[in-house]
Amino acid sequence: MIKPSQCLALLMMLAALQAQASPPPNPRWEQLSSEQQSVLSVLGSDWDRYSPDKKQDLLNLVPAYQKLGPAEQINLQQKLKAWADLSQQQRDEIRANWKKLQSLPNKERSQAIARLKQNTDASMPGRARSTHH
Amino acid sequence: MKPAMQDDAPNSLPDSLSRLLDQPSANLEDAQLRALAAIRQQALTRHAERLAEPDTLRERLSSWLLLHALQVKRALAAAGFALVAGGGLMMVEGMLAEEEAVDIAILSHELPLESMLDPAFSGAVHD
Numbered sequence: 001m002i003k004p005s006q007c008l009a010l011l012m013m014l015a016a017l018q019a020q021a022s023p024p025p026n027p028r029w030e031q032l033s034s035e036q037q038s039v040l041s042v043l044g045s046d047w048d049r050y051s052p053d054k055k056q057d058l059l060n061l062v063p064a065y066q067k068l069g070p071a072e073q074i075n076l077q078q079k080l081k082a083w084a085d086l087s088q089q090q091r092d093e094i095r096a097n098w099k100k101l102q103s104l105p106n107k108e109r110s111q112a113i114a115r116l117k118q119n120t121d122a123s124m125p126g127r128a129r130s131t132h133h
Numbered sequence: 134m135k136p137a138m139q140d141d142a143p144n145s146l147p148d149s150l151s152r153l154l155d156q157p158s159a160n161l162e163d164a165q166l167r168a169l170a171a172i173r174q175q176a177l178t179r180h181a182e183r184l185a186e187p188d189t190l191r192e193r194l195s196s197w198l199l200l201h202a203l204q205v206k207r208a209l210a211a212a213g214f215a216l217v218a219g220g221g222l223m224m225v226e227g228m229l230a231e232e233e234a235v236d237i238a239i240l241s242h243e244l245p246l247e248s249m250l251d252p253a254f255s256g257a258v259h260d
Contacts, residue, residue: 072241088204115257
């Protein structure tokens with residue numbers, strides 16, 4: 001039978017290990033690894049004013065970034081600043097719409113993507129692939 | 134002597150037993166006393182024999198559960214909590230992983246972000 005004092009000691013050890021293993025919840029730009037700074041370089045000047053949640057969302061992108069192809073990495077880099085500047089509500093809206101798009105049958109999805117690109121090109125000729133708010 | 138309340142209550146015992154119970158103990162006949170003593174002795178002998186017999190698995194389990202009822206309750210509560218907490222954590226981690234995958238897919242796709250916002254998106258998808 002574990003005594004309360006032993007249980008408390010165990011919990012404190014676990015908490016200490018957890019604190020040691022976890023990155024800071026609200027890291028400043030200087031506290032990021034070189035890999036994180038490299039991937040998120042376009043956000044360097046604004047990083048320190050982001051909320052902790054937004055920082056974690058953005059940091060979570062870094063491991064997957066390395067697995068992307070060159071073209072996809074460029075797409076991501078071009079959208080990153082606009083993505084970070086969106087409100088949480090807008091990001092959620094985009095995620096929900098993305099899921100709707102993915103749920104369409106292949107043919108309909110291709111047609112919808114073509115229409116979306118066409119509409120965006122028509123409304124913003126010569127645009128960079130980013131959203132400005 | 135029976136309590137007054139029982140005098141009015143309907144008697145569900147057999148007549149022979151009622152008669153025996155209604156007898157004041159001082160008035161028991163010798164034969165009745167001998168019979169009761171013999172029955173008591175038989176019961177005590179049987180009880181002693183039963184105590185000497187090894188417990189069955191079921192009895193041992195019942196005894197253990199009676200003796201450790203509190204620990205069993207705590208263990209079950211802890212197991213239930215661990216199950217719920219573990220399930221919840223797995224669900225949250227799954228949702229976070231899914232959100233990360235969606236974010237990466239959105240950002241690495243060629244579609245611009247503004248096309249994914251309404252009303253542009255709804256118009257294009259429902260055409």
